[in-house]
Amino acid sequence: METGVNSKIVETTQVSKEVLDICAARKKNFEFWGPTPREARAAAVAKKKGLIDKRTTIKEAVDKYIKDGINIGIGGFVNTRVPTAITWNIVKKGAKDLTLSFQSISLCVEWFAGAMIAFPDMVNFKRVELSWWGYEIIGISPLLRHLTANEMIELDDYTNYGMSARFKAGAMGVPFLPTRCHGGSDMELVNRGAMIKCPFSGDNTYLVPASNPDVGIIHTSAADMYGNARIFGALCTCPEIAQAACHTIMSTEVVIPNDSIRQYPNLTEIPFPVVDAVCEQQFGGWPGAVYGMYWFDMEHFLQFRSLGNEFKQTGNTDKLKKYYEDYFFNCDTWDDFVAKIVPHKKLIEMRKNDGQQPIILT
């Protein structure tokens, strides 16, 4: 197989030689920013694989699996079915020297970033493997701008398919997947994938390395106590992340009986052995939307983005600090936090705004 191939991007790129050299070295001396596929395999082999009751609290699961220095794979898509309750618990506990991996994420990564700016000794991450970080129609992330302009984090950029394919490779137990994207763009030069000449078709084809996070964090619609999970609406890349990760912490809106799972086995998107903790948590994706359960709480995205914006403009961290103190450190549980910040009436409205998307819980 011919490797070290490039498209004509090398002739037309506007990226400086100095940056290209650094990125080329990063490719050449490739290291997984987390477990290798072999290490991930060993983690799977080491698991007890019976139908074990894995119900626990998010706090206990986070205490057990989140350690300094790990790679965390974040499920959901932008603000849809995102693991905000798990993220909140991780920030509250504190974790340092992290690598974050995701395709497109909004508030979850914003909470990590805001905490890193307000309480750097408690929460910090050094690297992000991503496709997209922002607020969609609300705007770009001021915190991402700050962290990148000041070289506080290292990024590795892929397309949304690229990151999804990376998790999929991890989930398949293979070290890479070929894609027909990234080539011809500057991502071909700066990310850690590799162009090859396909040994079969002769086509230039772009390989993306597997991503096997130490811990996958996902929020699902429903699951049984063993971890068999149903997802309605967008699957996002949750099944792949859960199966790729060495350990998966799953919060779920509702725990349903195993009988129900067995009645419709085709509805199980995540099989039980890949899940290590099942944490029943209503509104566990707030202020994001969970199909069939509740729709977005746009107001909170605006609120947090304005805190980030103000910090970006003034450099003053007081308001960010106060936000974390009020809503993270001075709340015992996610339920306390949600009760403190969202009026009950609004939760009812969010449920109504979902429009009763049909889901199967029995």
Next chain:
Amino acid sequence: MAAPVEVSPFEMIAYTGSRVLEDNSVVFVGTGLPIIAAMHAQLTHAPNVNMIFEAGSFASILEQGMPMSVGDTRAFRKACFAKGLCAAFELTQRGYADYAFIGGAQVDQFGNICSTYEGGTYLKPRVRFPGSGGAGAMAANCEKTIAIMALEKRRFVKKVDFITSVGFGDGSPDYREKAGVLGSGPYRVITNVALFGFCPDTRRMMLLEYLPGKSPEAIQEMVDFELVMAPDVKEMALPTEEDLHLLHTKCDTAGLFLKRKVVEK
């Protein structure tokens, strides 16, 4: 003959976006105007256009109104197929998405688009943008790429800072083949005052249509590279009262996108 109607910039983009879609095709949409354009097409000349949303929905019925974003649960209403990102992009890679509808911060004469950063370097950007998201893979593998941008000189640049979504690269005939991507590449660039295509021989951006009241020269003034002028360059078609009524009452009913103001720089 209907009386002339007042048309806002975003109405013009949405209407033009609708106009370029053919019936019985599949359009991979981004948030905002692309969804509005595809909804309008479904209501008018292209009832059998179906949308792919990158979170994993295909051929949904948007009866709950316009989704706020491509991950919105409303984009999955009564879909024919609901999976995740892998499925959406693999259908696309396989050849089942005819149009990509993407945006970006900068575009060059060969239709390459930047949505990664502007100024500084990749490692230390002056302004870091969200990143590729779906756009890079859509521009690679949807058959035809349609870009929506505001027409400003700082956006229509000679060279983009970083190619996030691949167009025709340096314009060489085999650029996309060597890139290993499968779609045929840039097809249209839609702005509020001009509709662009690409010259088949040189792959350079070509002015096809301009807003009535403007001129090809005026459009050239707003672009930082030399445009090819289509031999039959003409005025853009304007939406009728009925089109505007549909846009406001059936598509963007809350006015989230159509009622935004263009910021003059």
